[in-house]
Amino acid sequence: MIELTHKQVVVDGTPRIVMAGEVHYFRVAREEWEQRLDLVVEAGLTAVASYIPWVFHELPDGTIDVEGRTRPERDVGAFIDLCAERGLMFIARPGPFVMAELKNEGIPFRVYREHPEVVPVGWDGAPAPSRTVDYLAPAFLEETRRWYEAVLPLIAARLQPHGGNVVMVQLDNEVGMLAWVTNSPDLTDHLLEHLGRWVDEKYDGAGPYPVAPGGEGWAEAVRSPSEEWAGPLRRDLGEFMRDRFADYVLTLRAMAEGLGVRDVPFAVNIHGTEGGSGTPFPIGISQLVNTYSGIPGMVSGSDHYMGEATLTTMSDLYVINAYMDAVHDADQPLTSLEFEAGSGDYGAGAEMQYDPSTADLKTRLCLAQGNRLINYYLFAGGINPPLDEVVDDGNDRLSFTGERHGTAAPVGPEGQRGFAFEATARTVHAVNANEPWLAVMDEEHDDVELGLVLDAYATEYHHPGSALMGDAVDDLSQHRGAGQRRVLVRSLLMAGYRFGAVHLEERSPRRGSVLALGTGRYLAEVVQQRVVAHAEAGGRVLLLGPVPQLDLDGTPCHVLADALDLGHGEVVRDTGHYFPSVVAHGWAAPWPEMRVGWRQELRPNRGDVVLTDVYGTVCGVDVPLGDGRVVVLAAELPSNRDLFGRALAALGAAPGVSTTTPFPGVITTTTSSEDGQRALHLINISGAAMPTTVTVDGVELFDGRPLHVPARSGHVLPLGLDVGGVRLIGGSGEVAGVEDGAIRFCSLLAVGDGPGHVDIAPGTAVLPDDGYDITPFADGTVRVTPHEGATLVVRLDTTSTLVDPTPAEPDLHIEASPRA
Template sequence: MIELSRKQIRIDGEPRVVMAGEVHYFRVARDEWEQRLDLCVEAGLTAVASYIPWIFHELPDGSIDVEGRTRPERDVAAFVDLCAERGLMFVARPGPFVMAELKNEGIPHRVYREHPEVVPSGWDGAPTTSSTVDYLQPAFLEETARWYAAVMPLLAPRLQPNGGNVVAVQLDNEVGMLAWVTNTPDLTDHLVEHLGRWARERHGGSGPYPVEPGAEGWTQAVRSPEEAWAGALRRDLGEFMRVRFADYVGALRTMAEEHGVVDVPFLVNIHGTEGGSGQPFPIGISQLVSTYSGVPGMVSGSDHYMGEATLSTMSDLYVINAFMDAVHDEDQPLTSLEFEAGSGDYGAGAEMQYDPSTTDLKTRLCLAQGNRLVNYYLFAGGINPMLDEPVGDGNDRLSFTGERHGTAAPVGPEGQRGFAFDATRRTIEAVRANEPWLAVMDEEHDDVELGLVLDAYATEYHHPGSDLMTDAVTDLAAHRGAGQRRALVRSLLMAGYRFGAVHLEERSPRAGSVLVLGAGRYLARAVQERVLAHAEAGGGVLLLGPAPVLDLDGTPCTVLVDALGIEPGEVDRDTGHHYPSVVARGWAAPWPEMRVGWRQELTASRGDVVLTDVYGVVCGVDVPVGSGRVVLLAAELPSSRELFARAVERLGASPGVSTRTPWPGVLTTTTASADGQRALHVINLSGAAMPVEVTVDGQVLAGGPLQVPARSGHLLPLGLGIGGVRVVGGTGEVAGVEDGAIRFRPLLGVGDGPGHVDLAAGTPVRPDDAYTLGEGPEGCVRVTPVDPAAPLTVHLG
C-alpha cells in the first residue's frame, strides 16, 4: 500500500525517501539490462524510473508491440520485472508525450500524418514550430486511449498494492512546455471554440472583447488581438489553459484507471528551467496547478536543469521547492521527477564539466526542504536505436541527439562508470543512512513567507505585435519571485532565514508574519488588497520592485500605493553613461553606496525614508499602515544580507538560525519531525573551506565555528533517535547504524580543535582507542575522536 499523508510517502506504512535513477531500457540492448540495473544497486538506488515511449513501441503498420515480439528491447514487463528481482521499485512514465530528446517528443509520426487537425496554429494562424498538439482534440485522445490500452494492462498487475514494484505512474510529461518555449498557444478551432464558452461564462457576455466569445469574428479576435482587448486576452488565455490542462490530465487518469492502474500516485512533471536558470520555473506551476493542486492521488514533481551548484542556482532551487509546496495540500509531498545528474557534458564535446559535488549539494537542499522522491536524470545513458521506418531527417534514429545518448550521466552510454558515478553513489549512501528522519522531517520556518503570485508567471503567451502584452510580460518576468538579481531570496538565505511561500491568489500570509514579495508595476487587484489587508492587521510587508499601479490586464490599479500614501514617479535607469547609485537612510544605514540598474522616485506622505539616490531622491520608504508596516524598495538592488535582514527584522521577524562566515557561500536550515527529532543542514557552496559559526535558537552550535570543507554538505544532529539512542548534538553526520554501534562521517572540527558527538545522559558507551569520553552539556556523554580526520564509530552497551 502506498499512502500520501502529511507530506510523506508511506510504503506499507513506512515513511520513505525514494532515491530513483532514470534508465531508458529502450536505449540499452536487452542483454545489457542486467548490467545497468546492477550499477543502480551498486549506487544504492532504491528505484528505477523510465519513460515508456509510444514512438518506440508503435510499428510502421500502426500496431503496438510492448511484449517484445519484434525486438527484445520492447518487452516492457521484462524490464520492470528485472528491477523487481533486484529489489528496485519502478516509476513508470508512459506519456503519451515523453520528450527525452526523442523525435516528435515521443509521439509517432503517423499521428501527425493521419490527424492534421491535432496540430495547432498559433498567433495570426501561423503554424507551430514544435511537435505540440491540441491535447483535447478528440482524435488525439482516441489515439492516446489506444496507446494506454496497450501499456497500462502491463503495469496494472505489477503495481505495488498488487504485490509488484511499480510505485507511481506519470501522466504525460511537461504538459504545456512546448507552447510556452515557442510562444505559440494551441489555437486550433477546437480550442478557440472551448475558450469562447469559457469566456462567456467568465464575463457573462462579450466582456472586454469586440464580439461575443464564440460568435462570428471570435477566432480572428483571439488569433490576432488588437490592443483594446489584448491585455484581457493574455490574462484569460493563461487562466483558461490551466482548466484545459486539468481536463486533459484528468482524461489520462481516467484512461489509466479503466485499465486497473489505481491505488498508486499519479505524477505530473513540472517544467520551467531555462538557460541554466530556475527563475522561470513557476511558469510550469502556473500552467499545471489545476491538474494536481489539492487533487487526491496526484503529486507534482520538479524538472530542473540549472548546472553547477552556486548561490544563484541554489537560490532558484530553494524557491522552486517553496513555490511547489505552496500550492500543495497538507498531504502532497515534494518530489523531483527529473533531478539533473552527471557531469553536464550533454553534447559529448567537453564544453562543460560540473564539479562532482553538484548533485550532492542540490540533493541535500531538496531533502532539507522536504523532497521525498528524487529521480536522477539521466542516471544511465544508452544508444538510440534506428527508427523502423526511415524518415530522412539526417540520422533516422529514435532521438535527435544522434547515436549516443546520456554522455553526461553517471553511467555512460556503453555502461561505463562515468565522471560523476562515485560522487552520486556517495550522495545516495548518505541519504540512505539518514532516511529514517529525512522521510519524516519538515523544514522549520521563521515568521517569514515568500509571496507566490502565480498570475505573474502566466506569461507563456503574448502576441509579438502587441505592445501591451509585451510590456506586461516583460515587467512581470523582471520582478517576480526571488526579485531582480534574486536579491530578496539570496539575501535572506545568506542571513540564515528559513521560509516557505504563500500562494497569494488563494490565501493570506500567516497573521503577524513578514511577507516578502518581488513584484512589478502589474499586480492583480485581489493580490494588492490581500497584501494591504495583511499589513493593516498587524503583519509586515517587504516589497521589492517598482510601485504596483496596474492590474494584470493593464488597467490602472493603485489600491496599495493609495493606501500607503505613495505617489510613484519617474524611473531613472542605468545606461552606458549614466550610473544611478543609492544609499541607505534611517534604520537601514549604514550601508555602502551601491550602483543599481534603475531606481524609481517615490513621493510619500508619511513614513520613514530608508533609501535615496546620491542626490537625495527617495526610492525606498517604510510606511505604517493599520497595525503593521510596509517597506517598499523601488530599485534594482544587489543582494545584501545586511540590508534585507535589517528590513525583515524591522518588520518583526528574526532568523532562528544565523551564520557568521568570512564570505558568502554557506546555506543553513533546520528540520524537525512530529516526534521531536531535529537536525541542522549545513551546505558550503564555495570552493574554499569555511569557518562557520552557527547559532541555533540563540545558542552557538558546538561552542565555536565549525570548519566546513569546500563544496560539502552535512546533516548534523540536534536531537535524533538512532538505534535506540538519542544523539543530542554534535558535528558529525550519521553514516550508518549497526547492532550496538553508530557510524559517523569524519566530524567537522570546532575552532582549532576536533569535533564531537553528544549522546543523551546515561547512554552506555563502550571505551575504544579511537575516541575519548567526557561530559557534555547537561550531563551528556561527549565522544571526541582521537583522529579528527577519520570516520567515527561509537560502540554502545
C-alpha cells in the same frame, strides 16, 4: 500500499525517501539491462524510473509491441521485473508525450499524418513550430486510448499494492511546455470553441471582446488580437489553459484507472527551467496547478536543469521548492521527477564539466526542504536505436541526439562509470543512512513568507505584435518571484532566514508574519488588496520593485499605493552616461553607497525614508499601515544580507539560525519531526573552506567556536536524532550508518582548533575504544571525541548506563535540545 500523507511518501507503513535513477531500457540492449541495474544497486538507489515511449513501441503499420515480439528491448514487463528482482521500485512514465529528446517528443509519426487537425496553429494562424498537439482533440485522445490500452495493463499487473514494484505512474510529460517555449498557443478551432464558452461563462456574456465568443470573427480576434483587447486576452488565455490542462490530465487519469492503474500516486512533471536558469520555473506551476493542487492521489514533481551548484542555482532551487509546496495541500509531498545529474557535457564535446559535488549539494538542499522522492535524470545513458521506418531526417534514429545518448550521465552510453558516478553514489548512500529522520522531517520556518503570485507567471503567451502584451510580460518577468537579480531570496538565505511561500491569489499570509514580495508595475488587484489587508491586520510587508500601478490586463490599479498614501514617479534607468547610486538612511544605515541599475522616485506622505539616491531623491520608505508596516524598496539593489537582514529585523523577524562566515556561500536551515527529532543542515557551496559559527534559536553551538566546513560540502548534523536506539543531542558529524551495535559517522567537522565530536543523551553507555575519548558529564550526557586521524565509530551498550560520571565545566557541555 503507497500513501501520501502529512507531506510524506509512506510505503507499507514506513515513511521513505525514494532515491531513483532514470534508466531508459529502450536505449540499452536487452542483454545489458542487468549490468545497468547492477550499477543502480551499487549506487545505492532504491528505484528506477523510465519513460515508456509510444513512438518506440508502435510499428509502422500502427500495431503496438510491448511484449518484445519484434525487438527484445520492447519487453517492458521484463525490464520492470528485472528491477523487482533487485528490490528496486519502479516509476512508470508512459506519456503519451515523453520528450526525452525523442522524435516527435515520443508521439508516432502516423498520428500526425492521419490526424492533421490535432496539430495547432498559433498567433496569426501560423503553424505550430513544435510537435505539440491540441491535447483534447478527439482524434488525439482516441489514439492515446489505443496506446494506454496496450501499455497500461502490464503496468497494472505490477503495481506495488498488488504485489509488484510500480510505485508511481506519471501522466504525460511537461504538459504545455512546447507552447510556452515557442510562444505559440494551441489555437485550433476546437480549442477556440472551448475558449469561447469559457469566456462567456466568465464574463456572463459581457466580456471585453469585439465579437461574440465562439461566433463569426472570434478565431481571428484571438489569433490576431487588437491592442483594445490584448490585455484581457493574455490574462484569459493563461487562466483558460490551466483549466484545459486540468481537463486533459483528468481524462488521462480516468483512462488509466479504467485500465486497472489505481492505488498508486499519479505524477505531473513540472517544467520551467530555461537556459540554466530556474527563475521561469513557476511558469510550469502556473500552467499546471489545476492538474494536481489539492487533488487526492496526485503529486507534482519538479523538472530542473540549472547547471552547477552556485549561489544563483541554489537560490533558484530554494524558490522552486518553496513555490511548489505553496500550492500543495497538507498531504502532498515535494518530489523531483527529473533531477539533473552528471557532468553537464550533454553534447559529448568536452564543453562542460560540473563539479562532481553538484548533485550532492542540490540533493541536500531539496531534502532539507522536504523532498521525498528524487529521480536522477539521466542516471544511465544508452544508444538510440534506428526507427522502424525511414524518415530521411539526417539519422533515422529514435532520437535527434544521434547514436549515443546520455553522455553526461553518471553511467555512460556503453555502461561505463562516468565522471559523476562515484560522487553520485556517495550522495545516495549518505541519504540512505539518514533516511529514517529525513523522511519524516519538515523544514522549520522563520516568521517570513515569500509571496507567490501565479498570475505573474502566466506569461507563456504574448502576441509578438502587441506592445501591451509585451510590456506586461517584460515587467512581470523582471520583477516577480525572488525579485530582480534574485535579490530577495539570495539575501534572505545569506542572512540565515528559513522560509516558505504563500500563494497570494488563494490565501493570506500568516497573521503577523513578514511577507516578502517582488513587484513590478503590474500586480493583480486581488493581490494588492490581500497585501493591504495583511498589513492593516498587523502584518509586515517587504516590497522590492516599482510601485504597482496596473492590473494584469493593463487597466490602472492603485490599491496598494493609495493605501500607503505613496506617490511615485517614473523609473529612471542607467545609461551609458548615467549611473544611479543609492545610500541608506534610518534603520538601513550604515550601508555603503551602492550602484543600482534603476531607481524610482517615491513621494511618501507619511513614514520614514530608508533609501535615497545620492542627490536625495527618495526610493525607499517604511510606511505604517493599519496595525502593520510596509517597507518599499524601489531600486535594483544588489544582494546584501546586511541590508535585507536589517529590513526584516526592523519589521520584527529574526532568523532562527544565524551563521558567521568570512564570505557568502554557506546555506543553513533546520528540520524537525513531530516526535521531537531535529537536525541542522549546513551546505557550503563555495570553493573555499569556511570557518562557520552557528547559532540556533539564540544558542551558540559548540561554545561559539567555528566549525570548519570544507569547500563544496553538505552535512546533516544532529540536534536531537534517534539513532540505533539512542539520542544524539548534538555534534559535528553526520551519521553514515548503524551496524553491529555501533553508529558510524562521516564528515566529522573540526571545531575551533580541535577535533569534532558527538554528544549522546543520558541513559546509554559508550564502550571504551582506542580510537576515541569519552567525556561524561554530570547530567549523564556523554561526549565522544575521536583521536587525530581516526574514523569515528561509536560502539554503544543500550542495556547499561555510565557509573560515577565525572563533572565537567559547564562551558564544555554543548547541547541543543529539540523544540517542544
